[in-house]
Amino acid sequence: MTGAARTNTRDIARAAVRAELAQVAFELFRREGFDKVTLDDLAAAAGVSRSTFLRYFGTKEDAVLGAFEGQDRRVADALRARPADEDQWTALRHALDTVIERYHMDPAGSLETLRLVRETPALCARQLEKQHSWRPALAQALAERAGSEEPTLAQSVRAAAALDCLNVALDHWLASDGRLDLVALLDEAFRAIQRPR
Known part of the structure; x- marks a missing residue:
């Protein structure tokens, strides 16, 4: 060997x-x-x-929360791999499919884990802290897609907004006890920011 x-x-x-x-x-x-x-x-x-x-x-x-380790890297890699002619917002939305794919593979287990995290202040705070560290990786990936070395303020804001869209979609999915479609919720969250009323 x-x-x-x-x-x-x-x-x-x-x-x-x-x-x-x-x-x-x-x-x-x-x-x-x-x-x-x-x-x-x-x-x-x-x-x-x-x-x-x-x-x-x-x-x-x-x-x-160990199951979520490395997701920042996977999402950033997925973002870099999106088609070059795709706008940043659409690329961010599709890159987040790497996060929600685990919810499709095990909806019941994912729902239980999400419920435990959201209902436990220490876990919720730790998850948000970890997710906060994803923002620079996503902003950097957006910058690289645009041929730049450093992310702009707008790219950093888009990365933060995308993560907020993910969290709001997950909260609605949890509130529905998993009955609502998570992909549809995430799509709706992204549309709400793109076309505010």
């Missing part, structure tokens, strides 16, 4: 353990309430030591 194969196997195993720990944590948070569960409770429920759990997740919040 080559070093690359060993590393790949190790990465796959690590991802599997991480996913299992996240699932155990989510079930415990849902059953007991996020604030009542300690790191020791999480480790015990997963059958690992506290230090092992902390090797995979630095905080309780990360155990829930």
